Amino acid sequence: MPSASGILAARFPALDNDAIVPNPKVVTVSDPQDPRPIPVTTPTGLESGGEASYEAAAEHLRRVIAWYNERILAERRAEAPDRDLLGQLIAARNACADDRQVLDDAGPEDVARIAAEAEERFKRLTQTEQ
Numbered sequence: 559m560p561s562a563s564g565i566l567a568a569r570f571p572a573l574d575n576d577a578i579v580p581n582p583k584v585v586t587v588s589d590p591q592d593p594r595p596i597p598v599t600t601p602t603g604l605e606s607g608g609e610a611s612y613e614a615a616a617e618h619l620r621r622v623i624a625w626y627n628e629r630i631l632a633e634r635r636a637e638a639p640d641r642d643l644l645g646q647l648i649a650a651r652n653a654c655a656d657d658r659q660v661l662d663d664a665g666p667e668d669v670a671r672i673a674a675e676a677e678e679r680f681k682r683l684t685q686t687e688q
Contacts, residue, residue: 612661615669618676619658625683626651654679 626647633644657672664672 611673612664612669615661615664615673615676616658618673618680619654619661622676622680622683623651623654623658625680626654 630644630647630651633639633647654676657676661669661672
């Protein structure tokens with residue numbers, strides 16, 4: 559019998575946490591307490607200005623969490639819900655919710671990382687739907 563993560567990967571290949579970020583670029587994020595810029599590698603198109611903001615990171619996470627919520631609801635309403643898949647979707651959604659809580663106290667470098675990861679995850683998740 560395949561593992562739960564194997565089942566999820568087979569149905570949603572974009573959930574692979576080790577996927578490489580395409581077209582990375584270095585953006586500058588500044589810390590209000592340290593005026594020196596901090597270079598951070600992020601996917602292109604993070605924001606129009608190229609800098610990760612708290613608001614952008616929160617929005618990226620909101621979209622990913624909403625995607626998981628839709629899939630969780632659909633799986634629960636299915637005639638024969640796949641309990642393993644449902645567990646994987648819930649765990650992935652909860653990990654994003656944890657990132658959302660971390661974001662509140664995150665410094666600029668962590669904000670940029672969280673935004674980039676959430677944006678890339680959303681792109682991968684929505685690519686599987688097309």
